[in-house]
Amino acid sequence: MAFNSNIPDIVIGRLPIYLRALNRLAQEGHEVTSSHELGKRLGISSAQIRKDLSHFGGFGKQGTGYQISYLEEKLRQVLQVNREWEVALVGVGDLGTAIAHYRGFADRGFHICCLFDNDPQKVGKKVGEGLVIQSIDDMPNVIKKNNIQIAMIAVNAEHAQEVADQLIAAGVRAILNYAPINLNVPEGVHVQYIDPVLHLQRMTFYLK
Amino acid sequence: MAFNSNIPDIVIGRLPIYLRALNRLAQEGHEVTSSHELGKRLGISSAQIRKDLSHFGGFGKQGTGYQISYLEEKLRQVLQVNREWEVALVGVGDLGTAIAHYRGFADRGFHICCLFDNDPQKVGKKVGEGLVIQSIDDMPNVIKKNNIQIAMIAVNAEHAQEVADQLIAAGVRAILNYAPINLNVPEGVHVQYIDPVLHLQRMTFYLK
DNA sequence: TTGCATTTGTGCAATTCAGCACAACACGCA
DNA sequence: TGCGTGTTGTGCTGAATTGCACAAATGCAA
Ligand SMILES: NC(=O)c1ccc[n+]([C@@H]2O[C@H](COP(=O)([O-])OP(=O)(O)OC[C@H]3O[C@@H](n4cnc5c(N)ncnc54)[C@H](O)[C@@H]3O)[C@@H](O)[C@H]2O)c1
Ligand SMILES: NC(=O)c1ccc[n+]([C@@H]2O[C@H](COP(=O)([O-])OP(=O)(O)OC[C@H]3O[C@@H](n4cnc5c(N)ncnc54)[C@H](O)[C@@H]3O)[C@@H](O)[C@H]2O)c1
Numbered sequence: 001m002a003f004n005s006n007i008p009d010i011v012i013g014r015l016p017i018y019l020r021a022l023n024r025l026a027q028e029g030h031e032v033t034s035s036h037e038l039g040k041r042l043g044i045s046s047a048q049i050r051k052d053l054s055h056f057g058g059f060g061k062q063g064t065g066y067q068i069s070y071l072e073e074k075l076r077q078v079l080q081v082n083r084e085w086e087v088a089l090v091g092v093g094d095l096g097t098a099i100a101h102y103r104g105f106a107d108r109g110f111h112i113c114c115l116f117d118n119d120p121q122k123v124g125k126k127v128g129e130g131l132v133i134q135s136i137d138d139m140p141n142v143i144k145k146n147n148i149q150i151a152m153i154a155v156n157a158e159h160a161q162e163v164a165d166q167l168i169a170a171g172v173r174a175i176l177n178y179a180p181i182n183l184n185v186p187e188g189v190h191v192q193y194i195d196p197v198l199h200l201q202r203m204t205f206y207l208k
Numbered sequence: 209m210a211f212n213s214n215i216p217d218i219v220i221g222r223l224p225i226y227l228r229a230l231n232r233l234a235q236e237g238h239e240v241t242s243s244h245e246l247g248k249r250l251g252i253s254s255a256q257i258r259k260d261l262s263h264f265g266g267f268g269k270q271g272t273g274y275q276i277s278y279l280e281e282k283l284r285q286v287l288q289v290n291r292e293w294e295v296a297l298v299g300v301g302d303l304g305t306a307i308a309h310y311r312g313f314a315d316r317g318f319h320i321c322c323l324f325d326n327d328p329q330k331v332g333k334k335v336g337e338g339l340v341i342q343s344i345d346d347m348p349n350v351i352k353k354n355n356i357q358i359a360m361i362a363v364n365a366e367h368a369q370e371v372a373d374q375l376i377a378a379g380v381r382a383i384l385n386y387a388p389i390n391l392n393v394p395e396g397v398h399v400q401y402i403d404p405v406l407h408l409q410r411m412t413f414y415l416k
Numbered sequence: 417t418t419g420c421a422t423t424t425g426t427g428c429a430a431t432t433c434a435g436c437a438c439a440a441c442a443c444g445c446a
Numbered sequence: 447t448g449c450g451t452g453t454t455g456t457g458c459t460g461a462a463t464t465g466c467a468c469a470a471a472t473g474c475a476a
Contacts, residue, residue, distance in 0.1 A: 008462075016409035020388060024365070034423065042390050046423090047465055054425055062424040063472030080412045087408075098306040104388070108405045149415055150408065157232070174411035176404060180228060180312070182250050190414055192407035196384060197316045199400035200295075200358065201224035203382035204288045206398055207357055218433075242453065254453095255435050262455055270454040271442030 011052045012079075017042060018049065019075045026068050034065035086113040088148050088172070090163050091155030092122055092133050095178055099154060100127045110150070114142055136166075143170035150174045157181040164191075219260045220287075225250060226257065227283045234276050242273035294321040296356050296380070298371050299363030300330055300341050303386055307362060308335045318358070322350055344374075351378035358382045365389040372399075 021041055025033055035046035035053075042049075053059055053071075056078050060066040076082035087105070089096055092115050099105075105112055115127060118136040125133050134142065142148075151172045153160050160179035167175065174190045177183055180198075183191050229249055233241055243254035243261075250257075261267055261279075264286050268274040284290035295313065297304055300323050307313075313320055323335060326344040333341050342350065350356075359380045361368050368387035375383065382398045385391055388406075391399050 010463075012413050013410050015413075016406040017390070019409070020403070020406065021390060024389060036423080041392070043392075045465065047426095047467095048463090050423090050425060051464085058425065060424050061472065062470070063422050063474095065423065078413070079409050080415060081409050085408070085412060094306065094309065098302065101302065104405060105408075108409075110405065110408050150411070152404075173415060174408070176407050176411075181232060182225070182229060184249070184251075190411040192411060194402060194404055194407065195228070196360075196402055197312060197318065198224040198228065199384050199402065200293070200313075200318050200382070201227070201287050201289050201316075202221050203358070203384075203398045203400060204293060205220050205223075205286065207288060207381060216432075244453080253435060255437095255456095256433090258453090258455060259434080266455065268454050269442070270440070271452055273453060 007055050011055060014044070014048075014052055015075055015079055018052070019072060019079070019081075022068050022072045022075070026072065030068055032065050032067050033071075035060070037065075081109050083109070085110050085150055086146060086148050087111065088114050088116065088139070088143060088151040088167070090116045090136070090139070090151060090153050090167065091159075092117045092127060093154065096154040097127060099152065099178075100131060112152075113146065113148070116142075136163075139166060140170040143167070143172060148172065150176075152176045152178065154178045215263050219263060222252070222256075222260055223283055223287055226260070227280060227287070227289075230276050230280045230283070234280065238276055240273050240275050241279075243268075245273075289317050291317070293318050293358055294354060294356050295319065296322050296324065296347070296351060296359040296375070298324045298344070298347070298359060298361050298375065299367075300325045300335060301362065304362040305335060307360060307386075308339060320360075321354065321356070324350075344371075347374060348378040351375070351380060356380065358384075360384045360386065362386045 018038065021038055022033070035049040039046040039049050056074065059071050059074050073082070087110050089099060089112050092100065096115070100112060100115060112131070115131055115133045116136045116139045117123060117133050122133050123135045127133060149172060151167045153163055153175060155163050157179045160177060160181050161183055164175055164177070164183045164185060168185060168189055173188065175183065175185070176192050176194065178194050180195045185191055226246065229246055230241070243257040247254040247257050264282065267279050267282050281290070295318050297307060297320050300308065304323070308320060308323060320339070323339055323341045324344045324347045325331060325341050330341050331343045335341060357380060359375045359382070361371055361383060363371050365387045368385060368389050369391055372383055372385070372391045372393060376393060376397055381396065383391065383393070384400050384402065386402050388403045393399055
């Protein structure tokens with residue numbers, strides 16, 4: 001299945017939201033749903049959902065809607081999350097430790113497989129179950145040997161770009177950056193950002 | 209200064225990004241910048257930045273660019289972050305505790321002023337400096353008395369909607385939701401979501 | 417079988433969004 | 447002063463995105 005780049009990124013961005021909503025519907029005992037039901041839950045128009053899905057094939061049945069388990073499977077295929085991904089985490093401070101302990105990543109197919117820090121005090125320490133903090137100096141080799149393509153950055157803003165450069169040089173092609181700074185990366189490398197303050201600042205605009 | 213709703217939300221969403229980049233430029237010792245420099249850092253076209261800013265007035269000077277401190281001030285005014293906001297946090301489990309300890313919110317003007325949980329074991333416990341976990345039953349009164357307009361939700365997905373409803377009934381008008389579920393809220397209430405797995409799933413689409 | 421109530425997938429139109437390109441302005445320097 | 451370089455703010459154009467509306471398909475009930 002080779003969906004080239006003729007599919008808008010904004011559509012790709014909505015697929016995980018659909019998938020998450022389908023998970024929940026299934027948990028609640030539903031077996032089928034419709035674009036209307038989904039749209040109502042998500043605050044998205046039904047036409048938008050149908051059009052988004054139609055980029056990848058006809059997953060629904062007219063008059064009936066979508067069988068949830070089937071649609072979930074298809075979306076997982078499209079997003080390539082019907083497998084386990086190994087993820088590296090750089091920066092094991094307060095945030096990094098919290099991330100390492102959080103089960104929500106592994107539960108949804110992202111296995112944090114190695115931790116790196118540059119603080120000699122921390123290297124060698126155990127975190128959670130079976131994870132040991134490794135030196136940032138060993139990072140390139142570990143990344144390459146295990147062919148890791150995804151990393152999370154949880155270091156200080158001042159070091160985030162430097163860490164990103166090292167990760168990319170080692171072969172990482174997708175980065176989730178928690179540091180409050182924009183990264184410059186070469187073509188072909190994907191970056192996503194998490195900064196809760198940005199979300200708050202966006203909402204205060206509308207308050208009173 | 210009354211910017212009505214004729215300004216696209218997508219523009220509002222970029223302003224905090226600009227503001228964050230300006231902070232950093234200032235930290236690095238710059239005093240002026242240009243739409244080109246900003247755009248290069250952020251991967252956004254310079255025309256876009258100029259047009260976004262021009263919605264709120266002419267903050268730059270032709271031939272020179274933007275004076276950083278002045279533009280920061282103006283953006284803070286527009287976003288209404290030139291003041292301190294009080295924020296309530298509901299759900300003081302692993303994530304909630306991490307949030308309560310994180311200084312990044314207060315540093316940028318969002319003061320977490322009260323914590324709520326429904327676990328009797330947790331109510332009364334101290335978290336961080338000066339914060340005590342209160343019962344969810346007291347939440348409406350505390351929210352109303354302190355006129356709190358912003359809340360973060362860090363409870364289990366199963367209880368997030370219920371908590372949101374209670375918050376909104378108490379007067380909250382902006383919610384940052386960490387639970388992996390979409391919330392249904394009435395007109396006029398703003399919700400933003402944080403789910404790192406969504407970001408990862410968006411990137412795996414493009415891997416190999 | 418027929419009719420009715422649903423719901424999908426999609427062509428097309430409308431709207432929103434992004435970027436080009438340039439006049440107007442600013443500054444430094446000769 | 448006059449000239450060259452640099453940058454903003456914006457009208458206009460094209461691209462991207464969304465939403466409408468309907469034919470085609472499905473299932474059910476009479
Ligand atoms: N997005 C969020 O939700 C969120 C929440 C909390 C913190 N943050 C951000 O995450 C970052 C980390 O926050 P924190 O509170 O954990 O800080 P911290 O200081 O506790 O942890 C940073 C860790 O990174 C390590 N580090 C620094 N430079 C490094 C390098 N070059 N290579 C490897 N390791 C390096 C340090 O040794 C330390 O262990 C900060 O940028 C902070 O602003 C984001
Ligand atoms: N977005 C993220 O980055 C991120 C990270 C970690 C966890 N999470 C999510 O955040 C949520 C909390 O995660 P956690 O690991 O802290 O879980 P947790 O079980 O440790 O904490 C949940 C807390 O919420 C409290 N709670 C439950 N129902 C409540 C109610 N009705 N009113 C008040 N308090 C209530 C519980 O007593 C508990 O203290 C989960 O939905 C999880 O998926 C999100």
